[in-house]
Amino acid sequence: MKHPHIIEAVKAYREGRNISERLRELLGVETNTPEIIEIAYDLQAGSYIENFTGPNALYYRQIGEILAPLVAGGQTILDVGTGECTTLYSMSRHAFSTDHQLYGCDISWSRLRAARTWLDRQDAALSSRVKLAVGDMMALPFQDKSIDVVWTSHALEPNGGREREALREIFRVTRKTVCLFEPSYEDNSPEGRARMDKHGYIRGLPEAIADCGGALREKIRLPNPTVALNPTYAFVIELPATEAAEAGSSPFACPNTGGVLEYKDGFLACAAAGLVYPILKGIPVLRADAAILATSFDRFD
Numbered sequence: 001m002k003h004p005h006i007i008e009a010v011k012a013y014r015e016g017r018n019i020s021e022r023l024r025e026l027l028g029v030e031t032n033t034p035e036i037i038e039i040a041y042d043l044q045a046g047s048y049i050e051n052f053t054g055p056n057a058l059y060y061r062q063i064g065e066i067l068a069p070l071v072a073g074g075q076t077i078l079d080v081g082t083g084e085c086t087t088l089y090s091m092s093r094h095a096f097s098t099d100h101q102l103y104g105c106d107i108s109w110s111r112l113r114a115a116r117t118w119l120d121r122q123d124a125a126l127s128s129r130v131k132l133a134v135g136d137m138m139a140l141p142f143q144d145k146s147i148d149v150v151w152t153s154h155a156l157e158p159n160g161g162r163e164r165e166a167l168r169e170i171f172r173v174t175r176k177t178v179c180l181f182e183p184s185y186e187d188n189s190p191e192g193r194a195r196m197d198k199h200g201y202i203r204g205l206p207e208a209i210a211d212c213g214g215a216l217r218e219k220i221r222l223p224n225p226t227v228a229l230n231p232t233y234a235f236v237i238e239l240p241a242t243e244a245a246e247a248g249s250s251p252f253a254c255p256n257t258g259g260v261l262e263y264k265d266g267f268l269a270c271a272a273a274g275l276v277y278p279i280l281k282g283i284p285v286l287r288a289d290a291a292i293l294a295t296s297f298d299r300f301d
C-alpha cells in the first residue's frame with residue numbers, strides 16, 4: 001500500500017501537529033521518506049501563496065542577486081522542489097529573462113496545482129513559459145544533461161540521509177551549473193542543528209557534492225536569514241563540461257527508463273517501455289510509481 005497512514009496524517013494536520021514527525025513515528029523510521037515529504041507538503045498546499053508578500057521580499061532579492069549571473073548564459077532552467085512557484089515567480093523579477101525556458105518539479109501534485117492557478121492569475125505570459133511536472137528529485141523526470149542551470153530553494157532540506165542520491169540525480173540532468181539555496185548544518189548554531197535534526201534535514205552538503213563529482217565554487221551565507229535557526233546558504237556548483245543535448249527536444253523523460261515521452265490521448269507515454277503517466281488537471285505526474293503499464297495502449301484502437 002502506498003499511503004497506509006494517510007488518514008492519521010490528515011488528522012495530525014487538522015490538529016496542528018507536525019505531520020512528518022507523526023509519520024516517522026508511525027512508520028518507525030528515522031529519516032523522511034519520499035511519501036512522508038509528499039504527504040506533509042501536499043496537505044499544506046496553498047499556504048505559501050497565502051503568505052506571499054511579493055517578489056521584493058528580502059529573501060528573494062538576496063537569492064536573485066546570486067542566481068542572476070549564474071543563469072545569464074543559460075537557456076533552460078529547472079527549479080527542483082518548486083512548491084507553489086512563489087520563489088520561481090520572484091526569480092522571474094530578479095534573475096530570469098523572457099528568453100529562458102523555465103521548468104519546475106515537485107513531489108506534491110497539490111502544490112503544483114496551486115502554483116499553476118496562481119501563476120495564471122499573477123502573470124499569464126510567465127505561466128505559459130513555465131513547464132511543471134510532479135517528480136521526485138531521487139528520480140527526476142528529465143533527460144541526462146538536458147538543463148543548463150538547476151537550482152533549489154530549501155527543497156533538498158527535508159531529505160536528510162539521501163543527500164548523495166538527490167545530488168547524483170540533479171547532476172545527471174544538469175549541463176553546467178547547480179545552485180542550491182539550502183541550510184548548512186555544519187555552519188548552524190547548536191539550537192539550529194538540533195532543529196534540523198528534529199525535522200530530519202540534510203547535512204554534510206560540501207562532502208556530498210564532492211563525492212558526486214561536483215566542484216563547490218562558492219558557499220555564500222545570505223546576509224539576512226528569514227528563519228534565524230535555519231539560515232540559507234548558496235552552494236554554487238560547477239559540473240565537468242559536457243556536450244549539449246539536442247536543441248529543440250523536450251527535456252522531460254520517463255522516470256523509470258529515461259526514455260522519451262510523447263503526448264497520447266491525455267497521457268504521457270514512453271512508447272519504448274509501454275508505460276504511461278497521467279496528466280491530472282494539466283499537471284503531468286511523472287513519478288516512477290505513478291506509471292501505468294499499458295504495453296497495448298493504442299494497439300486495439
Ligand SMILES: C[S@@+](CC[C@H](N)C(=O)[O-])C[C@H]1O[C@@H](n2cnc3c(N)ncnc32)[C@H](O)[C@@H]1O
Pocket residue numbers: 034037038041042048080081082083084085086087105106107108111135136137138152153154155156157158159
Ligand atoms: C520548503 S519547501 C520550498 C518550496 C520552494 N522551493 C520555495 O522556495 O518556496 C520544499 C519543497 O520541496 C519539495 N520536495 C522536498 N523533497 C522533495 C523530493 N524528494 N522531490 C521533489 N520535491 C521535493 C516539497 O514538496 C516542497 O514543495
